[in-house]
Amino acid sequence: MTELVPAGFVFHQSNLQAFRTCRHSFLLRYVRKLPWPAPLAARTSSFEKDLVAGSTLHSLIHQYFLGINPELLISCAANFPDSRVSVWFNNFLGSQYAKLAANQYPEHTLQITLNGSLLLAKFDLISFEEDLIHICDWKTSRVLPKRQFFQDRIQTMVYTLVAARAQSQASRPVVMHYWEASFPEQPIIFEMDKAQLLRYEESLTDLMSNIQSLEIEEFERTSDPKKCTYCEYQSYCSRWGTEADGESLYDWFEIGLSELDGKTNNEPGEFPGTPLAYN
Amino acid sequence: MIYNSLIMNGILSLTPERMQEQAADFLAHPHLFLSGPASSGKTSAALLRLHQILTSDFNSRTLVLVPQRSLGEPYQSFLRNVNLPSSHQVSVQTMSSIVRRMIALFWPLIASHQVFRHPFEPPRFLTLETAQYYMAQIADPLIDRGHFATITLTRNRLFSQLLDNLNKSAIVGFPHTELARRLKSAWNGDQSQLTVYDDVQLAVNAFREFCLEHNLLDYSLQVELFREIVWPNETFQRYFQNQYQHLIYDNAEEDPPYVHDIVRSWIKNLQSSLIILDEEGGLHSFLGADPVSAANLVFDSTTHIRFKQNYVSPPPIKALLGYLQSSQTQKLPHSTISQALIITSKQPRFFPELLQSVSQEIADLILNGTTAEQIVVLSPFLSDPLVFELSRRLSKAGIPTQTLRPSLALKSNPHIQTILTLASLAHPDWNQPPDLYQAQFALSTAIPKLDPLRARLILDQTAPNKSVTSLPPIASLPNEVVERIPTEVLGQFEKLRLWLSSVDPSEPLDYFISRLFSELLAQPGYGFADVQEAGEHTARLIQSYQKFKRPVAADQGADAAYLGREYYKSLNQGLLSALYLPDEEIVGEPGVLIAPVLTFLMQNRAVEHQFWLNLGSKGWYERLEQPLTHPYVLNRQWQPGKKWTTDDELALGRFNLERTLIGLLRRCRGQVHLCTSDYSEAGIEEKGLLLTWAQNLFRSALREEESD
Structure with missing residues (x-):
């Protein structure tokens, strides 16, 4: 094992996805923690606005599950400068996901050890039923992503596996719900059985072991320059002016959102960021 | 086990x-x-x-x-x-x-209490710097109308003391409307000061009203809301x-x-x-x-x-600690003192000579097996020249240094200075042109092959009044200037000029900085290319602006051009002087640590060798001058109605010094090196309490030994 990624390093969906996209960006962002000027102008004028709106919706749903009076939340949503937030929140309240039940945990963190490596997931909502675990992830995409897109995401693998393995109770099937606030009637749902979870476990174990075994020169830059369009290290790698790539924008949006919500920018015990967008 | x-x-x-x-x-x-x-x-x-x-x-x-x-x-x-x-x-x-x-998470609960004028709109959290920015909007007109007339403080310090008063009322737990009454009741001097306290009350009341009107949450309001609304809910x-x-x-x-x-x-x-x-x-x-x-x-x-153990101190330091904590009547043997406290045999006359001897002593220690990380150099305050000179001397000897001190001013960083100067040149609508020196510095940093003298030659063509409003096209430069500058450099200059002149004034400042960095300054031939530090500093400047923008962007009429101008102006006025992101700036690789005394104490770590500089300074124990507030009167332990006297001030100084000495000695595994010169860093002869204490300690031990 190299010193680069130490034993106590915490893997999560963002850093694993970053590694899969570009090994070098993983090294710079999660190992060396190098601050670098992002190519802000490349990220479209709505990027920042979308981030803040998305984070605010997450907060409102969190507050809803904490038991704050929904009328107050509706007033807050209605007074938020971006009118989409109010629409999204009303969509949420009208959906099956607003049903309150026992054993629901909003913004809940679980961590497991896989082959000696720590793997962490912070769920928007996780609920435990007697023979089933439900994971809900709220999304605010402008265009409804395809089912295949979510199926291939590291997030799907990490969340379902951590949820299944973190429980002392014998493994229960896991259902993962991606709920898009602009498309409330079209949730994308994955049911994971034991066999699928085993495959995820093998893949993620291999991936984490691979990362920990790499020497510094093996953290190579991606060979696909489309991945660089929105990358904050674009100028570090001298890769300007590459053609836009939608998936890469999605990755950087997700990283921004998770850090704005204080989900993945911290090592264990580190000071969390302020969770809401309007800070 | x-x-x-x-x-x-x-x-x-x-x-x-x-x-x-x-x-x-x-x-x-x-x-x-x-x-x-x-x-x-x-x-x-x-x-x-x-x-x-x-x-x-x-x-x-x-x-x-x-x-x-x-x-x-x-x-x-x-x-x-x-x-x-x-x-x-x-x-x-x-x-x-x-x-x-928790305030962010439970904001809807706070909203239901109708404390704010627009309770359901999002809160706007203020940092210390952005709170000062808004306090300036309240206090500036008061100052212009003659309030605080007897106070000789810079405006920034005045604003920060006003905010400090509000903070004290929140953390101690009394209404902010009682500030003037409390400060007046302890005042023991000239009666004109009482009017100043009335001015303080006027300003803090107005600031609080302004915050409630605009959903602004400074630190004091956050604490009050948490204590009174969130926590009991x-x-x-x-x-x-x-x-x-x-x-x-x-x-x-x-x-x-x-x-x-x-x-x-x-x-x-x-x-x-x-x-x-x-x-x-x-x-x-x-x-x-x-x-x-x-x-x-x-x-x-x-x-x-x-716990009473002391796992760190060697016997001589323990003996010294025991002496400090006793009535100090039982004298310590000279041999014990000289094992704990090292003084140079010949005291240098000037401070630079002292730094030379400190560097030599450190080099000797490292030569004899002490690791650099086990050595700290401490002073009550850390000036830039001190850090620079000491780091330079140690680095010359191959010794790594690390500086740890409270946030550095953004403007003091050369990369950030360069970006800000170029930003002001690209935004003539800000009406805040850089001076000749700033522009000269920015040009020679942005284009390394353009030395300051040649940069000046170019600027002299457009800066007759010592301020630079625009860069001249190379076609307009006289032949004698063109001949003295390599063609390649002229091309780089022209590219920079054209880039700056094409900037859309309504582009957000963070976008502008990000583009300036990637499209120009980080390109081959320009000053930030392949300089990792330049990238880090640029990223921090962007984050600093974004922190400023968050609350201020919700002000009426605050478009991108307004925000950029206000940010630049605030930096220039010193309101945002400490907007570095980390609480404390750690510069350099692990090595000999150079730090202010208090910062080191708050690290809670022990080392083998401590070098104490500026021994004669009163900074070791005196509190800062704060004519608008008083940390010991605005305190839960203060007896209401009691007057703060000179005796209280002196007793506080002695107490502070003793606590600092004990704190430092308890974090010393080996020896303390007392470093003093005839003339201090400021070039004057200083005789503060610490120097006197150390001299008396040695003298009385020697006398004792002689009389034995």
Whole structure:
């Protein structure tokens, strides 16, 4: 094992996805923690606005599950400068996901050890039923992503596996719900059985072991320059002016959102960021 | 025995004493108050306890509460190395960070109390700097109308003291409307000062009203809302009690009393609590720390363990500590003193010579086997020339240095200076052109092959009035200038000029900076290319602007052009002087640490050799001049109606000095090197209390020895 990624390093969906996209960006962002000027102008004028709106919706749903009076939340949503937030929140309240039940945990963190490596997931909502675990992830995409897109995401693998393995109770099937606030009637749902979870476990174990075994020169830059369009290290790698790539924008949006919500920018015990967008 | 496990190796270098094992046993002592001096093993005992919790109570969560981030480092380091699946169940936080996050999360509850004019609109959190920005909007007109006329402070210091008053009222727990009354009742001097306190009250009242009108939350309002609305709320309590089952609260003495009030009312609902008090602490009293209030938490714990060991100090230092803490009538032998405190045989006349001899002593120590990380150089204040000169000399000897000091001014960084100057040139609508020197510096930093003299030749063509409003096209330069500058450099200059002149004034400043960096400055041939530090500094400047923009963008009419102009103006006025992101700026690789005394003390680490500089300075014990506030009067321990006298001031100075000396000696594993020159860093002869104390100590020991 190299010193680069130490034993106590915490893997999560963002850093694993970053590694899969570009090994070098993983090294710079999660190992060396190098601050670098992002190519802000490349990220479209709505990027920042979308981030803040998305984070605010997450907060409102969190507050809803904490038991704050929904009328107050509706007033807050209605007074938020971006009118989409109010629409999204009303969509949420009208959906099956607003049903309150026992054993629901909003913004809940679980961590497991896989082959000696720590793997962490912070769920928007996780609920435990007697023979089933439900994971809900709220999304605010402008265009409804395809089912295949979510199926291939590291997030799907990490969340379902951590949820299944973190429980002392014998493994229960896991259902993962991606709920898009602009498309409330079209949730994308994955049911994971034991066999699928085993495959995820093998893949993620291999991936984490691979990362920990790499020497510094093996953290190579991606060979696909489309991945660089929105990358904050674009100028570090001298890769300007590459053609836009939608998936890469999605990755950087997700990283921004998770850090704005204080989900993945911290090592264990580190000071969390302020969770809401309007800070 | 948990401390023998591999996991704990490296965390505790000493085998825990029985007392530490007792303190770690959270089942036997669920609510424990642990006190003792620095270096007595309290934090090590807390780490043992945390390890016990993590390995025996997998599903519970622990809050490690510390007064400031640096004091959380031992816990974070432990958690980074412990590699347990339950490690994520521990959260290391300050109460300020909890307050801010909880206000954000429970904002709808606050909204229902209708405290603000627009309660359901989002809150706008202010940093110290953005609070000063808004305080300036309130106080500037007052100053212009003749208020605060007798006060000779820079406006920035005036604003910060006004805010400090509000903060004191919140953390001590009295209405801000009582500030003037309290300050007046303790005032013992010229009656004209009483009018100043009325001005203070006028300004803070207006500021608070302004905040309530615009949903602005400075630190004082955050604390008040948390204490009065969030904390007592049932929904919040249900949430918070579920969040944590165990509490470890270290260095409670460095927190203000409102934190102790919160902890006190919380303990009974926790499965376990450990409160740790450094008996000789309270170093942050001038910021509102209240060690007396912290000590009272002992009454809310079921067990009190007191550590008396000193795991760090060698015998001579221990003897000196004993002497300091006694009535000082029993003299110490000269041999003991000279083993603990090293003085140079020949005192240099000037400060640079002193730095030369300090560098030499450090080099000798390293040559004889001391590691650089075991050496610190301390001074009450750290000036740029001191840091530069000492680092330069040590670096020349191949010795790495690390500087640790409170946030540096953004403007003092050459990369940031360059960007800001270029930004002002690209935005003539800001009407804040740089002066000739700034433009010259920016050009020669942006284009390394353009030396300052040639940059000046170019600028002289357009800057007759010593301020630069635009860059001249190369076609307009006289032949004698063109001939003196290589064609390649002229091309780079022209490219920069054209780039700046094509900027859309309505582009947000962070976008502008990001483009300036990537499209120009980081390109081959320009000054930021392949300079990693330049990238880091640019990223920090962008983050600094974004922090400023968050609250200010909601102001009426605050478009991108307005925000950029206001940010630049505020930086120039010094309102945003300390907007570096980390609380404390650590510069350099691990090596000899150069730090202000207080900053080092708040790191809570021991070293073998301490070099104390500027011994004659009053900065070792005197408080800063604060004519608009008073940290010891606006304090829960202050007796109402009592006057603050010169005797109080002198007693405070002596007390501060003694506490600092004890704190430093307790963090010394080897020797203290007393470094003094005839003329101080400021070029004057200084004879402060510390220098006098040290001289008397040696003299009386020598006299004693001679008389024997």
